[in-house]
């Protein structure tokens with residue numbers, strides 16, 4: 001078939017999410033001669049959006065144009081051929097120019113030009129170019145772009161979110177993005193079957209502790225097609241207060257779908273799913289696994305094995321604790337203790353008898369002194385006897401939880417019954433925020 005005229009198209013991955021759709025639309029705004037090609041299968045909320053908004057944009061389906069005429073293919077929000085819908089005809093053509101805009105990496109599409117960075121959403125990369133060109137958007141375009149940006153960054157809360165994502169959101173709001181529309185499409189109400197799945201997860205999800213992380217695992221048989229499974233899994237993780245969840249949905253005898261969601265950088269759901277042949281981000285990932293590779297039951301064990309192997313060891317209490325620990329005997333006087341604390345610039349001292357922890361004195365306890373003579377009294381009378389200790393391999397976040405729960409600011413670090421250090425609120429804050437105490 002002869003090439004009649006040069007045609008440019010832009011497309012994204014199958015099961016298109018809002019970031020994919022918004023990036024397609026963004027490219028048609030940046031390059032008005034480009035035709036947006038939206039895969040036939042899109043996510044449920046994207047489908048709802050398109051059913052009312054489709055005619056507003058210059059978009060078609062993969063079967064609605066002549067592949068022969070395409071001279072430039074722009075791919076957004078993916079860099080893998082297998083994720084594209086009916087683009088194989090273009091693969092391997094040496095007269096085709098390929099552009100990529102994406103925030104994933106490691107795919108097999110070789111581009112002539114690309115804008116590929118680790119950033120919260122692909123939309124942000126496109127907004128960068130729009131700002132550079134001094135464009136103004138209308139309210140509709142701003143709204144769809146903000147939908148993509150918010151969906152992929154969890155309303156700017158996912159760890160992958162960068163400052164530039166937040167600035168891009170601000171720019172889209174300036175251009176009139178409608179938050180009512182955004183929240184209506186990002187928080188669709190649950191249908192009956194989705195509620196049932198959420199209840200099933202709440203009822204019998206296995207809770208495991210792997211490398212100090214609370215992990216939820218479940219296996220659910222699907223007897224019908226259910227939309228937005230990933231949203232339900234994400235919501236379940238938050239409700240159950242788990243660090244990460246991996247739910248295996250048995251689709252039929254031949255295959256299962258695993259959806260993983262992680263709320264901590266200590267669990268990389270994307271890395272686990274990659275091992276199973278899928279992909280995604282550290283916080284959100286999925287994989288379709290054939291049963292001749294792993295049955296649904298075997299998959300559970302494999303996920304557990306992969307999580308154990310994930311030696312992405314973070315900072316532990318042993319790394320941030322102070323040592324040696326300053327200690328006094330129960331018969332030391334308050335005056336002596338006060339001197340020790342002032343000279344060592346510390347806010348708490350452990351009271352020990354031989355190796356046994358009897359109590360703790362903190363700065364606050366000196367407020368109990370009303371009369372001069374009390375300075376000569378034994379520390380025993382003023383110390384707090386409630387001492388909660390922590391293990392050296394615990395995580396800073398666990399220390400923070402213990403402190404909050406018990407309303408205390410000092411935790412002795414005990415290993416095999418031996419006092420090896422102490423960790424304070426200041427240590428935790430210093431670690432969490434990277435600030436130094438004054």
Ligand SMILES: [Mn+2]
Nearest residue numbers: 019077122152
């Ligand atoms: Mn994306």
